[in-house]
Amino acid sequence: MDPRTFALYETRSRVFKALAHPSRLLIVDQLTRSEKCVCELTELVGSDISTVSKHLSVLKGAGVVEDERRGAQVWYRLRMKCVTGFFTCIESELQRRAREQFALVHPRKGSL
Amino acid sequence: MDPRTFALYETRSRVFKALAHPSRLLIVDQLTRSEKCVCELTELVGSDISTVSKHLSVLKGAGVVEDERRGAQVWYRLRMKCVTGFFTCIESELQRRAREQFALVHPRKGSL
DNA sequence: CCATAATTTGGCCATTCCGCCAACTGTGCA
DNA sequence: TGCACAGTTGGCGGAATGGCCAAATTATGG
Structure with a gap:
């Protein structure tokens, strides 16, 4: 497989990797309803807040969600509808x- | 997260896990054109045939592709269009x- | 400026994933 | 039967992932 083609599938697979986890699918499902802050999502997922934060950073890195800081809180919303x-x-x-x-x-x- | 809901996201995530690899995305891309045998796909991916066979088994387990033995060869085609x-x-x-x-x-x- | 709340980052350990080699199974053919 | 070809499975070492704790960062309110 030539490097250029490989790179294409590489970026594509980043999106699938991001969605390949139950907790992250739950997060995405929740964000289809409305934007939510990290604390709300932490409550819903039921893991440590640091874990949820890392999940969100994976989703953001893949372009699935986007975030916005409003005061002390960070709000996430679905980007890839x-x-x-x-x-x-x-x-x-x-x-x-x-x-x-x-x-x-x-x-x-x-x-x- | 209650167990029933978790199980839903669990099965969903199996599909994403299956697609979360460059080689497997290449395989799926090729199968959108036409069905192919393992030997053809091995040629295209460029890994060992045992590796490709395992990739295919992951895709099959997730319901993305299906296989059919015809003589000595096994043919794979896209199932999840x-x-x-x-x-x-x-x-x-x-x-x-x-x-x-x-x-x-x-x-x-x-x-x- | 200090205390506190909200979130991110670093690090550690356990688990899973990936790719190769080797061994095995299944089919066609002489 | 025996051999060759097509594919699968087992297993090993190395790499990546996931979850928690602890420490660092950012913003709010005295």
Whole structure:
């Protein structure tokens, strides 16, 4: 693979890496509703605030979210809006797979 | 985070984990064009065939691709078609970010 | 300026991921 | 059967990730 092409997939994969963690998916899900400060997200995730802060920095580095300091607090909001569309895509695909695997174990008459 | 909700994000994140690697993104990109056997993909990726096989098993486990044995060869094809839509989304978002960062460093008269 | 609250950063340890080699399985063919 | 080719699996060492604590940073209010 030539270096230029590799670099393209490298940056692309940074976005997927950023979303490849349950806590960060929860954060993104919450930010689709409204912007939130770190303290709120910490409450929702249930980890140490330093851990949540690092999660947010990963998401920010990938361009998924953006932050804004207002006084002592830092507010985060969703930047890459299209992720929500992909979430629903994943959901429906996984359901399709579940249906197909069920049909494989419990075949109906004439379905073969 | 309650266990049920966590499980949802857990399965969701498996898909993102699967896509969170340059070589696997290359593979998916190739499979959007047409189905390919492991040997072809190995050629394209440029790693050991055992490595590529493991990448493919990760993608398959997440439901992104599916495989079919035909004779001595195993053919892989894209199952989760909607990933390509998300790729273009990422591309445009990253370009937007690049533009904004450029504008930040080189402001035009009257833009502030 | 000092105390406090909100957040980030550094560092440590455990876990997971990645890539290679070696060994094994499956298929086609003589 | 035996051999060659295509692919998968096991395992090892090195690299990256995740979570916590502690220390540093930034802003607010006396």
